[in-house]
Amino acid sequence: MALKFMWSTEGCDDGQCPSIYEDENTGDYIVQGLRLTDDETGELIHLANDETAVRVPAEMLHRLARSRSLHRTPIANDAFGDYLDGARTSLQRFEFHGTYNVGDEYAQAEAWNLGNSDAFAPRERPWLNRVRSWIDAGVSVERVRVHEDEPTVYQRWLQWAGTWNTQAGERIAYLTRSEALRIGLFPYAAHVDGWIVDGRRALLFNFDAEDRITSTDLVDDPQNVALINSWWDLAVNHAQIDRAASAA
Structure with missing residues (x-):
């Protein structure tokens, strides 16, 4: 087995x-x-x-x-970036999983929590340059994060580090888990996490037990994409913009 x-x-x-x-x-x-x-x-x-x-x-x-x-079609790992770079109008990131075991982010969050604000060197990160290139090309980049009512150390670090995402041109908003349940977003959309590209297709991540992204699926059936878009609309209409990051 x-x-x-x-x-x-x-x-x-x-x-x-x-x-x-x-x-x-x-x-x-x-x-x-x-x-x-x-x-x-x-x-x-x-x-x-x-x-x-x-x-x-x-x-x-x-x-x-x-x-x-949802009808999901697995895509190759190297194809994921091509879908994002192919966006013409919008990229919408919905972070409903809450925790992401990516690279050394856990270690960075712990170092930040101990007072080492140098644990994150955002201006040198390729991701931020990529965001700037999308913004310069006229593509809007938005992100909604669902965090615990009492955010974890990792989630508080994400909120702090989000300042540089915002400066690169992203629009970030936050929703608490209790609010996601209250408005009916969870539990129905709690399993989806990924990107919506131009409102016409979605890239959904799969995770292992340690919160690592293992693979990505494509959803491009109009009916299923419409369902995911409705979850996005529900989330973004109730989420709170990170005002501190926006003003930084």
Whole structure:
């Protein structure tokens, strides 16, 4: 059996949370959840001797249903940048995953939290030069981040470092997780994370259990893209612009 971790329940911090896996050999799903009490187990109908049952939050199954409703086509890693560079009018980054194990960012965030503001050298970063080139070409670059109600050290570092993204021309806004739940964005869109290009196609990231991006899928079916655009509109209409970064 080759199990592929898909995700844990929202807000999981210690890794000991209900989770879902895919059996890559059969396509079946394996669900990890809380054991039922004896009384709850006794209420189950026709539970066979080789069967068991666990309790999982409803949002996990909602998320699974949504993830399978989008027609996603894997793309090569080196094609991702080509899609972004091919934008003509807009690039919209929706950061709904919340945590990203990219390069040495975790270490930079910890160093920043200890008072080392030199832990980030943004002006030399190729990404910011790329953003400037898109802006100069007339492409708007927007970003909405969903962070915890009490942001983690990493998320607070992202907010601090966002100053240089804003100076490069990005427009960054923030939404708390509780607000995302209140407006109905989560749990339905909690599984999507990536980019919308020109409003006509989406690039969605896949993550492993350590929050590393493992691959990217393309969504270009008009109906599915319209659904993702509606999630973006909902998020951006309720998110708060990072005023401090904008004024920096």
